[in-house]
Amino acid sequence: MPKKSKSKLLGLTRESFLAFTAALLCRLLFKTLRLEVIDHAEFLNNPPPEPLIMTFWHNRIPAIALGFLRTYHKNRKGVIVLTSPSKDGDILSGVMKHLGMGSVRGSSSRRGSTALRELSAKLEKGYDLAITPDGPRGPKYSLGPGVIFLAQKTGLRIMPLHACYHRAFRFKTWDAFAIPWPFSKITITIDSYVLIDATLTDLEPERLRLEIILKTNAQHADLT
Secondary structure, eight states: OOOOOHHHHTTOOHHHHHHHHHHHHHHHHHTSOEEEEEETTOTTTSOOSSOOEEEOOGGGHHIIIIIITTSOOTTSOOEEEEEOSSHHHHHHHHHHHHTTOEEEEOOSSSSHHHHHHHHHHHHHTTOEEEEOTTTTTOOTTOOOSHHHHHHHHHTOOEEEEEEEESSEEEOSSTTOOEEEOTTOEEEEEEOOOBOOOTTOSOOHHHHHHHHHHHHHHHHHHHTO
16 A cells, blocks of 8 residues: 555645645744834825735745735735746645735736736735736746736736845745845835826836836845
8 A cells, every 4th residue: 555645644735735834934933033114105004995916026925925914904905926826836825825815826828817817806806916027937036017917907006015134045046035044134115106007008118117126126135
């Protein structure tokens, strides 16, 4: 009789087990961290009534997922995260669920149009969206057009988020995915809102503008 893994015996898939473990470790880690929030948008004191499209780079997921949401306004309906329809996406989707967030599965190459429809439906219900525009495969700090298209289609504002790890371990992945050291400090910056003109037919200048906003802050933070 073939041996079964412990996760299978517990009724969990490998992805579910890893997601649960990762979420637990994240919660324990972030209890040790010092958090500073710089809010240029006045989001925390005066959040807008309509949903927002939160945008940040893929390698900042841990900081935003727990650091920012630690101060997330209690009157907001919640956050939906766009994750890829892959095995890695299964794990990330599970982690987000354990951290109190929902997810929509999709990317530019798989389920792209379906994901956009699902994201639009979530926005109509009042959820904020969180999108990493260079994920899931990069190139690093290269902003895909999806977030600009979605913002124009819905008429909602984009809220760029940045995270600076003052001490972190960086993995040898395509995006240099980073995990902060225990008992270190994270600075999260909420940038001014970006609104995409509904009459524009050429979205490339707006895509480039948002990419520069996110990239400039990220590259500065990478040097700390």
